[in-house]
Amino acid sequence: MPDTIYTIVNAHSTCYHCGENCEEGSLVFDDKPFCCSGCKTVYELLGENNLNCYYDLNERPGTSQKNNYDSAKFNWLDDTESVKKLIQFNDGKVAVATFFVPTVHCSSCIYLLENIYKIQPAISKSQVNFLRKEVRITFRTDEISLRKVVELMVKLGYEPQLNLVDLEKAKTTISTQKYYLKIGVAFFCFGNIMLLSFPEYLGLNSLSEHPMHKFFGYANFLLALPVLFYSAREFFVSAFAALRQRSLNMDIPIVLGMIAMFIRSSVDIFFQQGAGYMDTLASLTLLMLVGRLFQNKTYATLSFERDYKSYFPVSVSVRQNGIEQTIPLSKLAVGNKIIVRNQELIPADAILLKGQAMIDYSFVTGESNPVPKEIGEKVYAGGRQIGSAIEMEIMKDVSHSYLTQLWNDDVFKNKEEASSAELANKMSRYFTPIVILIAIAAGVYWFPTDIHRAMNAFTAVLIITCPCALALSTPFTLGNVIRILGRHGIYLKNTFVIEKLTKIKTIIFDKTGTITNKRDLNVNYKGAALSDMELVYIASLTYHSSHPLSKKIFNYLNGIKIIQTKDFLEIHGKGIEGWIDDHHIKVGSVDFAGGTDMVDDSTASTVHINIDELYKGYYEVKNEYRAGLNELMNGLKKDYELYILSGDNDNEKQYLQELIAPDHLLFNQQPIDKLTFIKEMQNAHHQVMMIGDGLNDAGALMQSDVGIVISDDTNNFSPACDGIIDARKFERIQSLMQYSKTAMRIIKASYTISLLYNLIGIYFAVQGTMSPLVAAVLMPISSVTIISFSSLVSYLFGRRYDFQ
């Protein structure tokens, strides 16, 4: 591109509202430039309501209003049943609804959304949760409808994402609240028990007759009760559950130790034999709770549980007897005639009856170039209509449509997940019996000489071997790993995914959207050279079109000045045209642009240019393979079996063969085929990881042992999976695999350390003379050692794999 054009760029103004480039001669209001009338309207609206502060807090905080929404899009919000589902609370006068608003991004957004009542007095309160990108709105139902609330938000540039699944889902806040409470109680008790135990450590022993001694003991006993019966409850629950299933998990020896500590301490306190181990009990419970909290890292705005319902509309417009009405999706039946508007999803397989269909299947296949459809053609569910409204007749139920029938597979039914740390439980299988044996042996050894000492030895072994340090190494290592990965655009559902990753032998890739790139462009121009001004014309024209190819070309010409276009026209399925500076510009298909014989590369889309009735040439827009794909494939090849399953035809076989063996390449794979393929692999005892992106991979992602989704925009929905990787971090998959393996090695190493501590402890314990101070020092030290070791080493290895 010629350099001269950039000089013009700098003179550009950006929209005062949204910061997008303004067209030359665009709107100026209040001495401020606006890119479109939408942005200007918002500015005026805020000004009228004294909300100008919106622009003071941050510069250009708005979202572009260029794509005017179609009001009919929210027709379904008039349907009372749908509304009922969206509203959390309604007493007939006041209603509360919580919306997920992905465009929330800065303090201005919080400011505006929380002051929305100044614009619409029927809204009595709105509260933003910035991290969750949620807005909770309270409004008076007799003055305003939910639809009006949503439309106001859309008008301001804060379109909520509405789907029933997210709303029906129970909030996770309750469980984290419980953790905070448990930790708070444990911390309070721990602090005060420590305080009251200090005299013991520091020599109140000499004053053991002193009333204070007893007082401290009883107070400690009282303070330990909430720790044992409230804070530590879940360990008991888990241990008993395991016992009922006749298996051994890590919580069993922990609970044994806790019970031993509590009973032994109570006896000590009430019979004045010593101070007991309540301090140790409290500190360990506290540490383990913190560990669990640390392990349960969640991403507030990501969901790993979505199925197709998240993508599909809540209700649809149906034409019955010539009248259009909105019905809930669940009531949609075969034979219904539905109306699908611009940007709406087709909910079920249907036949096109009326209108110009241009279907974008990017949700399903990852392929973003829309496909034109003729009347009478079959259109599959999951496609998105682009352009004017179309009318169609439903052929299949929603759940039996081409795409959605995937969810009828059994794999979606047994959602029960074995989400437990296998390594730890395996340990426990040996650990628990050995500990009990040692304890009994110590007891038996002392029994003939000194019954009291025998009891002491028995309980002391159980106390000192309470494998808290052991239990802490997994949450702290994996919790830390998951955080480090999260900072680098790799979001895992939970820590167990890491453990599963280490067992993977086979990796299966989807092609379109997964190993190819939707965002980055491979655009080439072929034909007669274009002058600088001609490039400006093309950019100015494509600027007005929302067609993906237009957008790609506009982005490709990025940074060029835009000038005003007159008589812009978009001809469905053909192209766009318009007048600029008295030149007639046409951009579109070969026929439209009047191109002649062309060597068409079948893998690429072409966009042809005609200026002043003169054919110029064409842009070739190719799917680009993701950066680093070669290196990634070559790297993974050494340790894993790789497959590529593509829904497309085999015209890229040539290239892909260079990456992996031809018999590992499968084309024309239907979603159900992918699922079956993985099932077969698993039946042959392969641990399979599936890497995909779209809904068409949903079955495969679910069936695989680890399903990973590549996503260009993590704010967008992605199908149910175990992890989401930001597409820009695609090439880091190998580091992810290596890092996971290292993490498990770190855990094993910390097991060794903590077992060493246990050995030291047992040395004291079997003699039956272990003092509470030894336990109070040794056990927290071992826990803290493990926590620091696992956190530090996992951090260092993170750096080694370039996760800094």
Place this chain on the structure above:
Amino acid sequence: MSVLFILIAASLAIALLFLLAFIWSVKSGQYEDDYTPSVRILFDETGKSKPVNKTKSI
């Protein structure tokens, strides 16, 4: 050192009071959002109209 009884009793009572306050605050959802409140406090006096900043014209 029997005065320690009083000090410990008083301190424990206060600590208990704070514990209850903590339980209340968690239960009532005070900490459900641990970011937005810090931004929200910056707004309170800017709600009134202020002269809008002049930006350069095109």
Place this chain on the structure above:
Amino acid sequence: MIVEQFKYDNRWVRNFAFASFIWGFVGMLVGLIIALQLIFPQLNFVEWTTFGRLRPLHTNAVIFAFVGNGLFMGIYYSLQRLLKTRMWSDKLSAIHFWGWQLIIVSAAITLPLGITAGKEYAELEWPIDIAITLIWVVFGINMFATILVRRERHLYVAIWFYIATWITVAMLHIVNSLEIPVTLFKSYSLYAGVQDALVQWWYGHNAVAFFLTTPYLGMMYYFLPKAAGRPVYSYRLSIIHFWALIFLYIWAGPHHLLYTALPDWAQSLGTVFSIMLIAPSWGGMINGLLTLRGAWDKVREDPILKFMVVAVTAYGMATFEGPMLSIKSVNAISHYTDWTIAHVHIGALGWNGFLTFGVLYWLIPRLYKTNLFSIKLANTHFWLGTLGILFYAVPLYWAGFTQSFMWKQFTPEGILKYPNFLETVNAIKPMYMLRAVGGLLYLTGTTVGIYNLFKTAAQGTFQAEEDAEAPALEKEYTPHSNEGWHRVIERRPVQFLIASLIMVAIGGAVELIPTFLIESNVPSIASVKPYTPLELQGRDIYIREGCYNCHSQMIRPFRSETERYGEYSKAGEFVYDHPFQFGSKRTGPDLQREGGKYPDTWHYNHMLEPSSMSPGSIMPSYPHIIDHDLDLSSMEAKIRAMQTLGVPYPKGYAQQARADVDKQATQIQDNLAKGGVKVSKNKEIIALIAYLQRLGTDIKGAPKAAAVK
């Protein structure tokens, strides 16, 4: 649920603000005066302005008048805005303001008059203590009621700090101020000796924590983000650090009594908790400083942010130093020296002072709808203040080290290198001079600041009522899970709070105190006997003159101390000391074993003119003690009060006491006469000599003073 229009009440914010800097000026001025008195003893002028009486005035003025009004200003301003509501009651605001000023005025009158309870930072006598309690309750009602009628559901972290301040200070003040009134202006602490010391420092330390720290942290969390225009670095950290601070702070008190007669484990307890405290304290500091990350260019421009940055840094330094000073080996060096004074002033001048001024510079223009009169003057104030802090602290650190090492230095022969205490005082006089320069700089800065703020106020118009609007607090619409008893607490936090506090107070006071305290006052050392009535009178004069401000009565078990002063102090020696007089600073030597060291005439001459006995002494002269007649009017009441507190005077001894006074006074009069001093036996000096000669003699073996039969 319609948007509600209301008005913020700025009147009391403004009044507290003005009160803060005017009293601040007074407090700092008194500080400068007492700093100069340490160099020029002549500056002690008359009895009401002697160092021992002015120093409590200085500390009380700075803590309760300057910082107290400052924190009320901060709370009254931020609370309304954080909760989107006006203060609950204008009337209570007014009572709070005027009540507090009245307390300050009464303190400013009583302290120079020598009306004092004799416990550091809690010197005010019992009627004022009660007034403080009442006003504190008024403040509490006003604050909690405001919280109750709030329009914003979330309680911002600053408010938690304010709540913690209120609850804890209420408890500390009540527990520490329990005393038995003798007359309107005299009371005896309920606790004695080591117990009293423990309560006092438990109070003293926590007063630092909950009067000087938590409310200011709350203010930092409000005003620093406001001034910087950006949210606090990590709100989550602020919540965690709040709860951690709350659960830990209360136990650090005993670190003020390291190496004293306090049991070993209690000392270590204080040490451990003090060291743990560094984590939450630095959490706050780091959070404050990181709030300004990326805005340091702003800090360079804006004097408000400059003040705040130095304040937060000073907080960090002081909270690092605090745990360090709690380590026994460090404390062995620092205790009783000017190091402590330097440490305290980093906190007071840096953290409290600078944060107050930062907030004032931010606030006053807003209250008066104008701009700051002069940024240049504000910068001048900033630099004067910063230099002032440096000139104040650095010489005092030096003085602290110097003096401590001189105290501990032995010659190769094993005798003290500086046996004369005065040598160690003379060595640090130049540092005292520099410290006064620092104080002068700081005070000059304050004066510039006050001028600037007055000018700002004059050029603007005060907005007593500030319009505001906010939607009413909606009902909690989310359906709650099954809840039991705590639902009640949730609905009635204030009632619950008050009820709990009352329970604590009653439970503690009624049940525990009489049973344990009096019982445990039975001496564990048989030879320790109650003071004679004359000695008791002398002790009250000792307390009245604030001698504890410069003289300790607590010899630590170091050879350097036992060599210099005598046998180290035992807990059992203090069982009749209501209040304790351990002291915390040795500007002069320890007096625990003073009894019998010098003849009576020495004391007489020394009190008349210290430099006549110790050339170069910086102690004020006390001619008024020699002039004044001893006031025996309340003596019977005193004896009876002591008996109530468990001091084993024989039954009905109050009637017999006068005769004993006369007997002992005559004896001292005779002694003095033998030494050539002619003085009437009913002068105060007689009682004081009686007390001084009794000090520490109980276990000395030489029974100098006659014990009660």
